[in-house]
Amino acid sequence: xxxxxxxxxxxxxxxxxxxxxxxxxxxxxxxxxxxxxxxxxxxxxxxxxxxxxxxxxxxxxxxxxxxxxxxxxxxxxxxxxxxxxxxxxxxxxxxxxxxxxxxxxxxxxxxxxxxxxxxxxxxxxxxxxxxxxxxxxxxxxxxxxxxxxxxxxxxxxxxxxxxxxxxxxxxxxxxxxxxxxxxxxxxxxxxxxxxxxxxxxxxxxxxxxxxxxxxxxxxxxxxxxxxxxxxxxxxxxxxxxxxxxxxxxxxxxxxxxxxxxxxxxxxxxxxxxxxxxxxxx
Amino acid sequence: xxxxxxxxxxxxxxxxxxxxxxxxxxxxxxxxxxxxxxxxxxxxxxxxxxxxxxxxxxxxxxxxxxxxxxxxxxxxxxxxxxxxxxxxxxxxxxxxxxxxxxxxxxxxxxxxxxxxxxxxxxxxxxxxxxxxxxxxxxxxxxxxxxxxxxxxxxxxxxxxxxxxxxxxxxxxxxxxxxxxxxxxxxxxxxxxxxxxxxxxxxxxxxxxxxxxxxxxxxxxxxxxxxxxxxxxxxxxxxxxxxxxxxxxxxxxxxxxxxxxxxxxxxxxxxxxxxxxxxxxxxxxxxxxxxxxxxxxxxxxxxxxxxxxxxx
Numbered sequence: 001x002x003x004x005x006x007x008x009x010x011x012x013x014x015x016x017x018x019x020x021x022x023x024x025x026x027x028x029x030x031x032x033x034x035x036x037x038x039x040x041x042x043x044x045x046x047x048x049x050x051x052x053x054x055x056x057x058x059x060x061x062x063x064x065x066x067x068x069x070x071x072x073x074x075x076x077x078x079x080x081x082x083x084x085x086x087x088x089x090x091x092x093x094x095x096x097x098x099x100x101x102x103x104x105x106x107x108x109x110x111x112x113x114x115x116x117x118x119x120x121x122x123x124x125x126x127x128x129x130x131x132x133x134x135x136x137x138x139x140x141x142x143x144x145x146x147x148x149x150x151x152x153x154x155x156x157x158x159x160x161x162x163x164x165x166x167x168x169x170x171x172x173x174x175x176x177x178x179x180x181x182x183x184x185x186x187x188x189x190x191x192x193x194x195x196x197x198x199x200x201x202x203x204x205x206x207x208x209x210x211x212x213x214x215x216x217x218x219x220x221x222x223x224x225x226x227x228x229x230x231x232x233x234x235x236x237x238x239x240x241x242x243x244x245x246x247x248x249x250x251x252x253x254x255x256x257x258x259x260x261x262x263x264x265x266x267x268x269x270x271x272x273x274x275x276x277x278x279x280x281x
Numbered sequence: 282x283x284x285x286x287x288x289x290x291x292x293x294x295x296x297x298x299x300x301x302x303x304x305x306x307x308x309x310x311x312x313x314x315x316x317x318x319x320x321x322x323x324x325x326x327x328x329x330x331x332x333x334x335x336x337x338x339x340x341x342x343x344x345x346x347x348x349x350x351x352x353x354x355x356x357x358x359x360x361x362x363x364x365x366x367x368x369x370x371x372x373x374x375x376x377x378x379x380x381x382x383x384x385x386x387x388x389x390x391x392x393x394x395x396x397x398x399x400x401x402x403x404x405x406x407x408x409x410x411x412x413x414x415x416x417x418x419x420x421x422x423x424x425x426x427x428x429x430x431x432x433x434x435x436x437x438x439x440x441x442x443x444x445x446x447x448x449x450x451x452x453x454x455x456x457x458x459x460x461x462x463x464x465x466x467x468x469x470x471x472x473x474x475x476x477x478x479x480x481x482x483x484x485x486x487x488x489x490x491x492x493x494x495x496x497x498x499x500x501x502x503x504x505x506x507x508x509x510x511x512x513x514x515x516x517x518x519x520x521x522x523x524x525x526x527x528x529x530x531x532x533x534x535x536x537x538x539x540x541x542x543x544x545x546x547x548x549x550x551x552x553x554x555x556x557x558x559x560x561x562x563x564x565x566x567x568x569x570x571x572x573x574x575x576x577x578x579x580x581x582x583x584x585x586x587x588x589x590x591x592x
Contacts, residue, residue, distance in 0.1 A: 006503065007398075010394055010397060010398035010402055011398060011402070013395070013398065014394075014398045014399065014412070017391065017395045017416075017474075018415060018416070020391075020471060021416065021419055021471065021474070021475075022419070023434070023440075024427070024430035024431050024433075024434045024471070025419070025427065025430050027430065027433055027434055027440045028426070028429070028433060031433050039438075040432065040433055041433050041436055041438040041439055042433075042438065042439075042443055090323060090324045090327065091324075093320045093323065093324070094320065094321050094323075094324040096320050097316075097317040097318070097319075097320030097321035098317070098321070099317070100313040100314055100316065100317035101314075102314050102317050102318060102321075108321055111328050111329075111333075112324060112328060114328070114332065115328055115332055117528050117575075117579075118332065118336070118532075119528070119531065119532020119549070119571065119575070120532065121534060121549050121552050121553065121568075122336065122339060122532065122552075122568050122571065122572060123331075123332055123336065125339055125552060125556065125565065125568050126334070126335025126336050126337075126338045126339045126568075127331070127335045128556065128561075129335070129338045129339065129342045129561060129565065130334060130335050130338045132561070133338070133354075146330075146331040147331060149327065149331070150327070150331050150332045153324065153327065153328075157324070207421055211423050211424055213424075213425065213535070214532070214534070214535070214549075217553065218556055227423070227424075227425055230425045230426070230429075231425060231538075233429075234425075234429075234535070234538050234539045235538070238429065238432060242429060243429075243433075246423065246426035246429065246430065249422070249423050250422045250423065250426065253421050253422050253423070254421075256421075257418070257421055
C-alpha cells in the first residue's frame with residue numbers, strides 16, 4: 001500500500017528535479033530574445049533577435065562590446081578535433097594492449113584513470129610550472145592540447161575497454177581461418193564490433209575538450225579558446241549576448257549528440273539485420 | 282585504424298600456427314605480452330610526461346623561494362609556513378572542505394529519490410532509459426553556460442524573486458540569493474547531481490524485484506525494506522557517485538568565481554589568483570594541500586565499500 005502512494009510522489013519529485021535541471025537553461029534561452037535596451041533579466045522589454053545579431057557582428061558598434069568568439073571558436077574546434085583523434089587512437093591501442101595479461105596492468109590502469117580524476121587546475125598549474133622551468137612557450141595547440149588528451153584519453157580508454165571485454169576473439173580468428181583476407185576481416189568483422197565504442201570515445205573526447213577550460217586556463221598562452229573567452233566575462237557585467245551564445249553552443253552540442261545517436265542507431269540496425277540473416281540460415 | 286587491424290592480425294596469426302603444433306603456447310604468450318607492452322607504452326608515456334611530471338613539479342616548486350615576480354629554485358619552507366599561518370588561506374581550506382561536504386550531502390539527498398524512481402519504480406525499460414538520458418543530456422552542454430544560467434535565476438530581479446513576489450510569498454526581492462554562498466551551493470548541486478543519480482540508478486536497476494517482494498511477503502514495511510535491502514545494495518553506486526562529485530567539487534573554482542561575487546574563495550580560486558599575480562610557490566602549496574585533501578577523501582570513500590568486489 002505504501003508503495004502505491006510512494007510511486008506517484010516520487011514521480012512528481014522526479015518531474016520537479018528535471019525542472020530544476022533544465023529551468024535555468026530555459027530562462028536563459030527566453031532571455032536571449034531580450035530587446036536591444038533590455039538587461040540580462042526580466043522583464044523582456046521587447047522580443048527580438050538583437051543579441052544574436054550583436055553576437056554575429058551584424059549590429060552597428062555600440063556601448064556593449066562584442067564577444068570575441070570568432071577566432072576562439074575556430075581554435076576550440078581545431079583543438080577538440082586534434083584531441084579527439086589522438087585520444088581515440090591512444091584509447092583504442094591501450095585498450096587493445098589490455099586484452100593480453102601483463103604484470104603491471106593494475107598500475108597502468110590507475111595511471112590512465114588518474115587523468116580524469118586529477119583536477120584540471122592542478123595539472124594546469126604543474127604544466128605551467130614545467131614550461132616555465134624549461135623555457136617553453138605555452139600555446140593552445142601545444143601545452144593545452146597535451147593536457148586535453150590527458151583528460152579525454154581515460155574516457156576513450158574506458159569505453160574501448162568495455163567494448164573489448166565483450167569482444168569475442170574467436171569470431172575474428174574464425175574469419176581468418178576460413179580464408180577471409182585480413183583487410184576484409186577487419187572491415188567486415190572487427191570494425192563493426194568496435195565501431196560503437198570508437199564513436200562513443202570520439203563523442204566523449206570532442207565534447208569534453210570543446211568545453212574544457214580549467215586545464216586550458218594556465219596553459220593556452222595569449223590566444224584564448226572559446227571557454228576561456230566565456231570565463232573572461234565572469235568577472236565583468238554580463239549582457240544578453242552571452243545568453244544568445246549559450247543557446248547557440250547548446251544547439252551545437254545537441255546537433256553533435258543527434259549525429260551520434262543516428263550513427264549508433266545505424267550500427268545497431270545493421271548488427272540486428274546481420275543477426276537476422278544468421279537466424280534465417 | 283589500419284595499425285590496429287595490423288595488431289589484431291599479428292596476434293591472431295600465431296593462434297593459427299598453434300593448431301599445427303608449430304609454435305608452443307609459451308612463445309605465443311610471450312609474443313602477446315610484448316605486443317601488449319608496445320601497445321600501452323604510448324599512453325603510459327603520455328600520462329607520465331604530461332600528468333605525473335607536472336604533478337611532481339607542483340610539489341617541487343612549493344618548496345622554491347618566492348620573490349616578488351619570480352620563483353628561484355632554492356629550497357625553503359617559507360611558502361608553507363606562510364600558508365599554514367595565514368588565516369586567509371586556512372579559511373579558504375576550511376571553506377573548500379565545508380562546501381564539498383554540503384554539496385556532497387545535497388547531491389545525495391536530492392539525487393537519491395530520483396534514482397529510486399528511475400531505477401526501481403519505473404520498470405518499463407524504454408521509459409527508464411529515456412528518463413536517464415533526460416538527466417544526462419545537460420552534461421553534454423557547456424559547463425560555463427550552465428553556471429551563468431543561474432545569474433538570471435537568482436538575481437535581485439531574477440526569475441525566482443519574480444515568481445515569489447507574484448505568488449505573494451515575499452514583498453521585497455531577496456538580495457542574498459545571488460553573489461552568496463547559497464548561490465554557489467545551489468549551482469554546484471544542480472550541475473553535479475547527475476553524477477550521483479547515474480551510478481545509483483545503475484545499481485538500483487540491477488536489484489531483483491523478487492528480493493523486494495520476498496521482503497514484503499515476509500511482512501517488512503517500506504522503511505525496513507529500504508534500510509535493510511535497497512540502501513545496502515545501492516551503496517556501491519552511492520560511493521561511485523560520491524567520488525565523482527567530490528573530485529569535481531574539490532577542484533572547482535569557476536562556479537565560485539561566477540556566482541559568489543568573490544565571497545567564496547575555494548582552494549581552486551586561491552590557485553587561480555596566485556598564478557595571476559605570479560606567486561607560483563604559494564599556488565603550488567595550495568595545489569599540494571588540495572591534492573592531499575582529494576587523496577584523503579577518495580581513500581576514505583573507498584574504505585566504505587570494496588568497489589572491485591561489488592562491481
